[in-house]
Amino acid sequence: xxxxxxxxxxxxxxxxxxxxxxxxxxxxxxxxxxxxxxxxxxxxxxxxxxxxxxxxxxxxxxxxxxxxxxxxxxxxxxxxxxxxxxxxxxxxxxxxxxxxxxxxxxxxxxxxxxxxxxxxx
Amino acid sequence: xxxxxxxxxxxxxxxxxxxxxxxxxxxxxxxxxxxxxxxxxxxxxxxxxxxxxxxxxxxxxxxxxxxxxxxxxxxxxxxxxxxxxxxxxxxxxxxxxxxxxxxxxxxxxxxxxxxxxxxxxxxxxxxxxxxxxxxxxxxxxxxxxxxxxxxxxxxxxxxxxxxxxxxxxxxxxxxxxxxxxxxxxxxxxxxxxxxxxxxxxxxxxxxxxxxxxxxxxxxxxxxxxx
Numbered sequence: 439x440x441x442x443x444x445x446x447x448x449x450x451x452x453x454x455x456x457x458x459x460x461x462x463x464x465x466x467x468x469x470x471x472x473x474x475x476x477x478x479x480x481x482x483x484x485x486x487x488x489x490x491x492x493x494x495x496x497x498x499x500x501x502x503x504x505x506x507x508x509x510x511x512x513x514x515x516x517x518x519x520x521x522x523x524x525x526x527x528x529x530x531x532x533x534x535x536x537x538x539x540x541x542x543x544x545x546x547x548x549x550x551x552x553x554x555x556x557x558x559x
Numbered sequence: 560x561x562x563x564x565x566x567x568x569x570x571x572x573x574x575x576x577x578x579x580x581x582x583x584x585x586x587x588x589x590x591x592x593x594x595x596x597x598x599x600x601x602x603x604x605x606x607x608x609x610x611x612x613x614x615x616x617x618x619x620x621x622x623x624x625x626x627x628x629x630x631x632x633x634x635x636x637x638x639x640x641x642x643x644x645x646x647x648x649x650x651x652x653x654x655x656x657x658x659x660x661x662x663x664x665x666x667x668x669x670x671x672x673x674x675x676x677x678x679x680x681x682x683x684x685x686x687x688x689x690x691x692x693x694x695x696x697x698x699x700x701x702x703x704x705x706x707x708x709x710x711x712x713x714x715x716x717x718x719x720x721x722x723x724x725x726x727x728x729x730x731x732x733x734x735x736x737x738x739x740x741x742x743x744x745x746x747x748x749x750x751x752x753x754x755x756x757x758x759x760x761x762x763x764x765x766x767x768x769x770x771x772x773x774x775x776x777x778x779x780x781x782x783x784x785x
Contacts (some may be wrong), residue, residue, distance in 0.1 A: 502597065514633050
């Protein structure tokens with residue numbers, strides 16, 4: 439596959455990821471054990487991994503957000519979410535969800551943010 | 560016209576939505592080739608939205624705060640009758656492309672903060688549910704020379720029930736209205752703070768962000784059950 443393709447060709451026409459919990463700020467890294475040989479190849483009918491899946495695995499050797507992955511690969515956010523969802527289902531990437539205020543006392547999380555900002559100022 | 564590829568759609572987005580003081584930069588600079596990774600110790604991220612009308616300085620503010628060069632990404636949005644682009648091949652559905660500029664601050668070895676410049680015009684509201692979910696809050700940048708352009712976004716922030724503050728961005732020829740006059744003109748509730756900043760200045764931008772998070776903190780403490 440070379441040259442530009444329309445974005446949703448890459449996802450096989452899907453506009454929604456298999457999991458709806460990926461946020462722009464969800465953090466993604468390629469699973470260390472995800473040897474590419476263990477993953478399904480791109481099938482003739484396009485149901486396996488395509489070039490863009492592999493670009494994500496290559497890019498995410500270290501930690502990046504969903505938004506950063508979309509920016510570096512010049513793909514729309516919606517497309518990137520679908521592709522990361524595929525890789526997540528296969529166990530090929532680890533995903534760290536956003537920190538929710540509800541998980542901690544909201545004031546504790548905000549105090550941590552404030553402390554960080556004051557130290558960096 | 561149907562744009563045949565994403566790069567073309569992205570150029571539309573650049574032309575339409577790039578902030579005035581960012582547009583002089585090479586758009587390619589928004590897609591650096593070498594990724595700047597987060598430390599592997601980071602366990603999760605939070606986000607704050609920077610919103611406001613076109614040209615108010617959202618990307619400038621993101622750039623002053625961010626530890627990485629601001630990145631640009633696009634989201635496609637279904638917009639009935641927008642007539643900009645058609646990625647679905649269905650004549651009854653059209654999509655339009657919205658550019659989001661964003662930056663990042665690693666707050667400590669465990670926690671990162673993302674700052675998303677979010678266009679405030681009414682036609683982008685379909686994106687807001689997704690963008691604002693889980694956000695700590697939003698800073699609404701206002702240009703005192705044209706405050707009426709902020710009415711749309713302030714209405715949306717109130718509807719979205721997202722905590723927000725006003726930040727009046729200083730421009731050389733800005734009129735300096737007293738706070739009360741601005742509050743009346745913007746029809747603000749008393750609990751919405753009006754902050755001031757110079758989005759170009761790193762120190763001023765940090766002071767703004769610190770004031771905003773302090774405000775969120777004082778509000779959250781008040782809301783804790785006794």
